[in-house]
Amino acid sequence: MHFDVNEIIGFGAAVLTTIAFLPQVYKTWKTKDVSSLSLPMLLLFFIGIVLWLIYGFLLHSPSMIFANSITVISSLLLLYFKIKYSKN
Amino acid sequence: MHFDVNEIIGFGAAVLTTIAFLPQVYKTWKTKDVSSLSLPMLLLFFIGIVLWLIYGFLLHSPSMIFANSITVISSLLLLYFKIKYSKN
Numbered sequence: 001m002h003f004d005v006n007e008i009i010g011f012g013a014a015v016l017t018t019i020a021f022l023p024q025v026y027k028t029w030k031t032k033d034v035s036s037l038s039l040p041m042l043l044l045f046f047i048g049i050v051l052w053l054i055y056g057f058l059l060h061s062p063s064m065i066f067a068n069s070i071t072v073i074s075s076l077l078l079l080y081f082k083i084k085y086s087k088n
Numbered sequence: 089m090h091f092d093v094n095e096i097i098g099f100g101a102a103v104l105t106t107i108a109f110l111p112q113v114y115k116t117w118k119t120k121d122v123s124s125l126s127l128p129m130l131l132l133f134f135i136g137i138v139l140w141l142i143y144g145f146l147l148h149s150p151s152m153i154f155a156n157s158i159t160v161i162s163s164l165l166l167l168y169f170k171i172k173y174s175k176n
Contacts, residue, residue, distance in 0.1 A: 010143040016136030023126050038111050048104030055098040059147065 010063030018067045021074040028078060034085045042082055046075040098151030106155045109162040116166060122173045130170055134163040 028034060049072045056064025116122060137160045144152025 006143065006146045009139055009146065013136050013139030013143050016132050016139065018136075020129050020132040020136060023129050027126070038115070041108050041111050044104050045108040048101050048106075048108060051097055051101030051104065055094065055101050055151070058094045058097065059149070061147070063143070 007063060010061065011066070014063040014067030018070045018074075021071060021078075025074050025077050028081045032081070032085045034082045037078065037082050039082055039086075042075065042079045046072070046079050049075050095151060098149065099154070102151040102155030106158045106162075109159060109166075113162050113165050116169045120169070120173045122170045125166065125170050127167075127170055127174075130163065130167045134160070134167050137163050 028037070049068055052064060053068035053072055056068055116125070137156055140152060141156035141160055144156055
């Protein structure tokens with residue numbers, strides 16, 4: 001298996017920005033506190049990540065596909081929590 | 089000037105995920121409330137965005153360079169606010 005420098009840097013970027021969201025998802029799930037989360041921010045971010053994922057496929061970038069596949073789930077969960085817990 | 093479909097999708101992704109952070113920066117600057125922001129999350133995210141910016145230059149991706157140049161500033165501001173306002 002061959003690794004090039006570009007993909008090592010891209011993979012490092014992917015891992016860091018992907019795992020960064022996990023504490024936020026856990027915290028929101030645990031506390032059910034969504035007051036400080038902005039709904040327009042979550043919507044814009046989710047749609048943006050869907051586009052980054054498509055762009056990753058178009059560029060054949062393994063790092064972008066990996067990172068954005070996970071972040072699309074994290075951001076969808078945050079959006080779901082925001083809508084669900086805001087109703088109460 | 090020539091546009092291809094890849095760069096239109098990438099640019100849309102870049103614009104959405106970049107502007108998504110601006111309300112968070114504004115809110116944090118205005119309220120000085122950083123209690124719900126996680127320092128490890130902000131650190132991981134900032135370092136990750138620096139790597140995405142380098143990766144964007146290596147792939148010669150205008151959308152990645154544009155988006156991550158702005159997000160590196162947004163995330164650095166949030167990190168600065170977190171450290172500054174946590175001391176009080």
